Structure formats: structure tokens, C-alpha cells
Amino acid sequence: MNNNQAITDKQTCSECGKELFGRTDKRFCNDTCRNSFNRKLRAEEKARDNENIPAIFKQIRTNYEILKQYHLEKLNEGATIHITKQELLGKGFEPKFCTSALNKGFNELWLFCFEFGYKKEGERHFELCFDPIQAK
């Protein structure tokens, strides 16, 4: 009787679905299954977090990626480059979303997305710079 009871209540591994024997509080057949299960759980949580982040964070991340690309292609530390507003905005850049600002004087307002800075140059251009201090 007791054996039949045990069979109908059999526990299965939460990861692979195999039948579990032994302790009734076991959830996995081995460490591989436990690790695999937890890894998937963390990946799902991370994906959910990414879905729920506010649009402004996504835009700042987009801005950062765009500026980083320019940095990788053209900028050296301390150097500046000049690009057209059309090109920058055409990539999806939104100048008003930044992480810090630095006013170096008249018409010298630098906005930063972490370590990458940008400044309006007239109506049609932007100047870009790299300043690791702004990322701290």
C-alpha cells in the first residue's frame, strides 16, 4: 500500500523531469540540473528587467552605444571630432538625454553620456569628446 502511495506521489526533477528518488525535498536530480535551472531562471529575470526599464534608460543606452561607436572608430583620449547633427540624429541619438553636464564657459556646455561627451556646434554640427572623469 505504502509503495503505491509513493509511486503516485513521485517527485520529478524541476529541470529535466526525470523521477527523483530519496529525500522528498529534492527538486533536482543533480548539480548540473540545478545549475541549468537556476541559470535559465536568472536569464528570464534579466530579460524581464530589460523589458521593464523606462524608455529614458533605453534612450541613454542607445546614446551611449552610438557615442561609443564613434569613440572606437575615431576618438582618442582627449581628442575631439566633429560630426553633423543630421548624421548623429539619423542614428537614433537624442541629445537631451544625458548623464551629466559640464559648463566650460560661454557656449561651452558639454553634455555627457557617461564618459562620452557632446556639444552643439552651431545649428548643424556636434563636437564629440572622451572624458573618463565624467563616468565616475
Ligand SMILES: [Zn+2]
Ligand atoms: Zn534533472
